[in-house]
Every structure is written in C-alpha cells, then in structure tokens.
Amino acid sequence: MNNNPTLETILNHRSIRKFKDKRLTTDQIHTIVKAAQQASTSSHVMAYTIIGVTDESIKADLASISGQPYVKDNGHLLIFCGDLNRIKQQATLQEQVDMQETLESTEQFIVAAIDASLAAQNAALAAESMGIGICFIGSIRNNIRRVNDILDLPDHVVPFFGLALGYPEQQPEKKPRLPIDVVYHENHYQGTDQQRELIKDFDKSLATYYENRSKNSRTDTWTEQMIRKYSNAVRMDVSPYIKEKKFNRR
Amino acid sequence: MNNNPTLETILNHRSIRKFKDKRLTTDQIHTIVKAAQQASTSSHVMAYTIIGVTDESIKADLASISGQPYVKDNGHLLIFCGDLNRIKQQATLQEQVDMQETLESTEQFIVAAIDASLAAQNAALAAESMGIGICFIGSIRNNIRRVNDILDLPDHVVPFFGLALGYPEQQPEKKPRLPIDVVYHENHYQGTDQQRELIKDFDKSLATYYENRSKNSRTDTWTEQMIRKYSNAVRMDVSPYIKEKKFNRR
Incomplete structure (x- = not known):
C-alpha cells in the first residue's frame, strides 16, 4: 500500500x-x-x-x-x-x-x-x-x-x-476494526456462517486489546458487547420525535 | 487558510x-x-x-x-x-x-x-x-x-x-455550494428569512454556473431545482421496503 x-x-x-x-x-x-x-x-x-x-x-x-x-x-x-x-x-x-x-x-x-x-x-x-x-x-x-x-x-x-x-x-490506541472479509463482500451478501468464524478470531484479538489498553482496561469481546447493547432498548423516543418533526412519516 | x-x-x-x-x-x-x-x-x-x-x-x-x-x-x-x-x-x-x-x-x-x-x-x-x-x-x-x-x-x-x-x-467544474452562513449557524437555528436572502444571491451565481459550464449548460437556479424535485413524489416504496427488512419499525 x-x-x-x-x-x-x-x-x-x-x-x-x-x-x-x-x-x-x-x-x-x-x-x-x-x-x-x-x-x-x-x-x-x-x-x-x-x-x-x-x-x-x-x-x-x-x-x-x-x-x-x-x-x-x-x-x-x-x-x-x-x-x-x-x-x-x-x-x-x-x-x-x-x-x-x-x-x-x-x-x-x-x-x-x-x-x-x-x-x-x-x-x-x-x-x-x-x-x-x-x-x-x-x-x-x-x-x-x-x-x-x-x-x-x-x-x-x-x-x-x-x-x-x-x-x-x-x-x-487505535481501536481494532472487524476483519475486512466480514465487512467487504463480493457481488452477493455472504453467508453469516463465514462471518461468524472470522468474528471468533476478532473477539479474541479484541479481548486482548481491552485487557492491554492503557486506559479503561476490561474483559470483553465484540460479540458480548453487542449482545449487551442490543438487549437493552434505549432511545425509543427517537422514532416518535422524528415523526413529530415531519420526517420519516410515509 | x-x-x-x-x-x-x-x-x-x-x-x-x-x-x-x-x-x-x-x-x-x-x-x-x-x-x-x-x-x-x-x-x-x-x-x-x-x-x-x-x-x-x-x-x-x-x-x-x-x-x-x-x-x-x-x-x-x-x-x-x-x-x-x-x-x-x-x-x-x-x-x-x-x-x-x-x-x-x-x-x-x-x-x-x-x-x-x-x-x-x-x-x-x-x-x-x-x-x-x-x-x-x-x-x-x-x-x-x-x-x-x-x-x-x-x-x-x-x-x-x-x-x-x-x-x-x-x-x-467544481459545483458551487450554499453560502457558509446558510448552512452554519451559531448556538441556535437561524431564522429562515436570513437564509432566504443569502439563497437569492446563491441562485444568481448558480444560474451563471449552469449557463457557463462546459457540459449540460442550462437555465436554472437552486430554488427552482429543489421545488421541482420535491413536488414530484418518488421512491415512496423505500419506506415499506425498509420496514419489511425489519428496520425503522418502531
């Protein structure tokens, strides 16, 4: 490059x-x-x-x-x-x-x-x-x-x-990103099985990043973080607010 | 700069x-x-x-x-x-x-x-x-x-x-942008009267751009273009499609 x-x-x-x-x-x-x-x-x-x-x-x-x-x-x-x-x-x-x-x-x-x-x-x-x-x-x-x-x-x-x-x-430190093959697909959306395999490795490397980083070190993986985040419904008032402002109504 | x-x-x-x-x-x-x-x-x-x-x-x-x-x-x-x-x-x-x-x-x-x-x-x-x-x-x-x-x-x-x-x-050619004072406001949203005055000048300069550009020269202003565009409802199928894909439902 x-x-x-x-x-x-x-x-x-x-x-x-x-x-x-x-x-x-x-x-x-x-x-x-x-x-x-x-x-x-x-x-x-x-x-x-x-x-x-x-x-x-x-x-x-x-x-x-x-x-x-x-x-x-x-x-x-x-x-x-x-x-x-x-x-x-x-x-x-x-x-x-x-x-x-x-x-x-x-x-x-x-x-x-x-x-x-x-x-x-x-x-x-x-x-x-x-x-x-x-x-x-x-x-x-x-x-x-x-x-x-x-x-x-x-x-x-x-x-x-x-x-x-x-x-x-x-x-x-620079925060790691998902492996390129998870995010970049060719011609068609790739099966999620392949993505899951790659994310396993990513979870391991992110765990190492979190353990070793100079500030706010913790034990975590991307997958655990995402499931926690998405299991907790927040900002559900955004939708009615946006509609009141005459956006996204139809 | x-x-x-x-x-x-x-x-x-x-x-x-x-x-x-x-x-x-x-x-x-x-x-x-x-x-x-x-x-x-x-x-x-x-x-x-x-x-x-x-x-x-x-x-x-x-x-x-x-x-x-x-x-x-x-x-x-x-x-x-x-x-x-x-x-x-x-x-x-x-x-x-x-x-x-x-x-x-x-x-x-x-x-x-x-x-x-x-x-x-x-x-x-x-x-x-x-x-x-x-x-x-x-x-x-x-x-x-x-x-x-x-x-x-x-x-x-x-x-x-x-x-x-x-x-x-x-x-x-580089396409002109709205005057910075139309797009950038300080602390609060600015009254639309002030924006309208500035857009008048922009319409004039954009008309000149459209008349003089090397390809696809035409007579037009930003305001006329926008009103034409927004008076014509298109892509109304995007909303139901997005919802069927389980996005933007609630």
Missing part, C-alpha cells in the same frame, strides 16, 4: 475524548465547515445544517444530556442536523402542499442522514489533518427532544449527532 | 461521471475498504456491509435501475448497506428475541445510515487521494427491492447507495 498524506490521516484516526483547554480559531472553524460542505450531496440538496455551539451554558446542557464531559470541555462543538426546512421555506404555500409527501418520506429522511454524515466525515478529516482531534457524539440522542428545544430547531430539522473538536490531551 | 494535502483532496472534490476503461487493482480496493473501516462508528457497532460488484451482469442490472451508464462503466463499484444482521446472528435465539425491539428501532436505523455514510466518505476521499474519481449513486434506490434481490440481502440489511470509482475521463 502506497500511503499518501490523506490516507495517513484517514488510517490514523482514533476518537479523542480529552481535549486541551484551547478554543479553535474562527479561521479553523471556517476551514472545517467549508470542508464539510464540499462533500457529495444527493441531487445538490445539501439537506443539513451545522450548528456551532459557543455558548457555555448550551454546551453544559448538551454535556449533561450526553453524559460525556468532552461535549463541554473541547475546542469547539458542532451539531449536525438533517434539514429539509430550508427547501420548504423557498416554496410558496401551494408548492409546500405539493411537496409534503416528499418532505415526509422515509426516502428523504435517508437523504438527510446521509448528506449530514458525508459532510461530517469531511469535517472530521479536515480537523484531523490540522492536528485537531475529534469525537462523534451520538449520545445527544439520549434526549433528542431536549436538544431540539435547546437549539430552537423548527419542523423538518432534527439533530443527528455532535462532533467535538479540540487539541488532543490524550493519545489512545 | 493553510492548506495541507488532505484539505486539498477534500476541497478539490467533484463527482466524476465518466471513467476510463481500467479496473482498480485488488490492492487499491483493499486500501479503499480499509480506509472506510477506519471511520468512526457508533459504539463500535460497524453497522454496515460493503458489497464490491465485479460481475458484469450485476453491474448492468444496477445501471439499468439507476439509469446511469457510469454504474456499469467504471473501475469498480461499491454498494454500501446498513447491516444489523451480523450482530443478530451472533446472538442465541432467546437473545435475538430480547434484541428485537432495538434492532427494529428508528434509532438503530439512523445508526446504520450514519455508520455506512461515514465509512463511505472515507472510501471516497481515500480513492480521490489516489487519483481515482468517485460518484455517489443514490439512484439505486429507484428500485430498492430489485437491488435487494440482486445482492441477496437478508433481513436487517438494506442498500443505501452505491459508490462508483475509476480513473476520470472528464474534469468537470
């Missing part, structure tokens, strides 16, 4: 959960957002809004929802939202009626989630290429309605996740 | 829709998939599978669904799927019953869409950094059930989009 600086940035990723007490500059934030915007977008829709949080009390509220101190203590915080409100607002009232079925479709909800995520990964890599660490924050969905209210989101706008940015105060 | 090679890769993006007749090597595909895997993932779930399509008849089928020749004529084609089947298959039958509510939740559907998209954007940038052009293919959702059947996807696996890769046979 002939590495280049972009590949190095990508392959060197690790999530940073402790940041130095130093704000990003306006220029840095501008660069990161411009990078986000340059991502591909479905039919030029750009179905997202990024909210940069500088207000300390909002950060503290979001950190308490998330349960993670680095949502408050970081160099900057971005919240990525799906947004079809912008497009609706460009239309006349009659046109808005004509657009309702599309705006409320699961198809367009998928578009918004994909658009926001492609933009966010560009933002993450742009930041990492500048020596700034990142951590995605799915845990804002612990109380998605409160996030909605804090950020004054109108109908057709929902928060998907946050992205904490800042100068790293830690250098964690 | 101090550019670095990663930022240059990101900011230089344009979608390529015509590729040279030259396959990617196994090494290149491996590098691109490894890059995809290194993206952040929600709670280590890695809720996606990537299907690399090499079979020419499958490519032709997908191209006819998509309506785009570059789905067939490219250096390689990846299909990004949301996948919770893998996790379910790790569990005992009793555990699978316990996991059902979570597996079928909208929350976990969002996780799958985000995970797949973050991985895909890494793949796209990895490719672009190697001189390989890319185009995302949302139009496989024109007939999502047929894509499902062609790729033999089991329950809890759905195709989100394709990514066509190859050596560029064209060098299109």
Whole structure:
C-alpha cells in the first residue's frame, strides 16, 4: 500500500475524548465547515445544517444530556442536523402542499442522514489533518427532544449527532476494526456462517486489546458487547420525535 | 487558510461521471475498504456491509435501475448497506428475541445510515487521494427491492447507495455550494428569512454556473431545482421496503 498524506490521516484516526483547554480559531472553524460542505450531496440538496455551539451554558446542557464531559470541555462543538426546512421555506404555500409527501418520506429522511454524515466525515478529516482531534457524539440522542428545544430547531430539522473538536490531551490506541472479509463482500451478501468464524478470531484479538489498553482496561469481546447493547432498548423516543418533526412519516 | 494535502483532496472534490476503461487493482480496493473501516462508528457497532460488484451482469442490472451508464462503466463499484444482521446472528435465539425491539428501532436505523455514510466518505476521499474519481449513486434506490434481490440481502440489511470509482475521463467544474452562513449557524437555528436572502444571491451565481459550464449548460437556479424535485413524489416504496427488512419499525 502506497500511503499518501490523506490516507495517513484517514488510517490514523482514533476518537479523542480529552481535549486541551484551547478554543479553535474562527479561521479553523471556517476551514472545517467549508470542508464539510464540499462533500457529495444527493441531487445538490445539501439537506443539513451545522450548528456551532459557543455558548457555555448550551454546551453544559448538551454535556449533561450526553453524559460525556468532552461535549463541554473541547475546542469547539458542532451539531449536525438533517434539514429539509430550508427547501420548504423557498416554496410558496401551494408548492409546500405539493411537496409534503416528499418532505415526509422515509426516502428523504435517508437523504438527510446521509448528506449530514458525508459532510461530517469531511469535517472530521479536515480537523484531523490540522492536528485537531475529534469525537462523534451520538449520545445527544439520549434526549433528542431536549436538544431540539435547546437549539430552537423548527419542523423538518432534527439533530443527528455532535462532533467535538479540540487539541488532543490524550493519545489512545487505535481501536481494532472487524476483519475486512466480514465487512467487504463480493457481488452477493455472504453467508453469516463465514462471518461468524472470522468474528471468533476478532473477539479474541479484541479481548486482548481491552485487557492491554492503557486506559479503561476490561474483559470483553465484540460479540458480548453487542449482545449487551442490543438487549437493552434505549432511545425509543427517537422514532416518535422524528415523526413529530415531519420526517420519516410515509 | 493553510492548506495541507488532505484539505486539498477534500476541497478539490467533484463527482466524476465518466471513467476510463481500467479496473482498480485488488490492492487499491483493499486500501479503499480499509480506509472506510477506519471511520468512526457508533459504539463500535460497524453497522454496515460493503458489497464490491465485479460481475458484469450485476453491474448492468444496477445501471439499468439507476439509469446511469457510469454504474456499469467504471473501475469498480461499491454498494454500501446498513447491516444489523451480523450482530443478530451472533446472538442465541432467546437473545435475538430480547434484541428485537432495538434492532427494529428508528434509532438503530439512523445508526446504520450514519455508520455506512461515514465509512463511505472515507472510501471516497481515500480513492480521490489516489487519483481515482468517485460518484455517489443514490439512484439505486429507484428500485430498492430489485437491488435487494440482486445482492441477496437478508433481513436487517438494506442498500443505501452505491459508490462508483475509476480513473476520470472528464474534469468537470467544481459545483458551487450554499453560502457558509446558510448552512452554519451559531448556538441556535437561524431564522429562515436570513437564509432566504443569502439563497437569492446563491441562485444568481448558480444560474451563471449552469449557463457557463462546459457540459449540460442550462437555465436554472437552486430554488427552482429543489421545488421541482420535491413536488414530484418518488421512491415512496423505500419506506415499506425498509420496514419489511425489519428496520425503522418502531
């Protein structure tokens, strides 16, 4: 593999959960957002809004929802939202009626989630290429309605996740990924038996990773972790919330 | 703005829709998939599978669904799927019953869409950094059930989009993006009046872009394009299909 600086940035990723007490500059934030915007977008829709949080009390509220101190203590915080409100607002009232079925479709909800995520990964890599660490924050969905209210989101706008940015105060090990043959299939979906065999080995190597890592060492495997996680139904309020916001209704 | 090679890769993006007749090597595909895997993932779930399509008849089928020749004529084609089947298959039958509510939740559907998209954007940038052009293919959702059947996807696996890769046979202009102040807000969602004013200017500059671009020149604005698009309800079969696949049900 002939590495280049972009590949190095990508392959060197690790999530940073402790940041130095130093704000990003306006220029840095501008660069990161411009990078986000340059991502591909479905039919030029750009179905997202990024909210940069500088207000300390909002950060503290979001950190308490998330349960993670680095949502408050970081160099900057971005919240990525799906947004079809912008497009609706460009239309006349009659046109808005004509657009309702599309705006409320699961198809367009998928578009918004994909658009926001492609933009966010560009933002993450742009930041990492500048020596700034990142951590995605799915845990804002612990109380998605409160996030909605804090950020004054109108109908057709929902928060998907946050992205904490800042100068790293830690250098964690790279977290192992599933073997490539589990995730990458050729031409057809592969039988799960083959995947299970490979995951057995992965579980062993992940157990070693967890035992040996410098912080939060523990005894665990990927399989046990996943079964625990999925046996515990959480965030079941996300679905009715999303529908109230006029997404994913039909 | 101090550019670095990663930022240059990101900011230089344009979608390529015509590729040279030259396959990617196994090494290149491996590098691109490894890059995809290194993206952040929600709670280590890695809720996606990537299907690399090499079979020419499958490519032709997908191209006819998509309506785009570059789905067939490219250096390689990846299909990004949301996948919770893998996790379910790790569990005992009793555990699978316990996991059902979570597996079928909208929350976990969002996780799958985000995970797949973050991985895909890494793949796209990895490719672009190697001189390989890319185009995302949302139009496989024109007939999502047929894509499902062609790729033999089991329950809890759905195709989100394709990514066509190859050596560029064209060098299109960079497509303009919405002004940064439309997309990036501080602390709270901004009033739509302010967005509308900025979009007026954007519409003018996009009209100029469409009139002057070297190929497919036309008279259009972003606003007109969006209202046309959203007034025409398409892909309404995506929602029932997704639910049949046991995603996004509760």
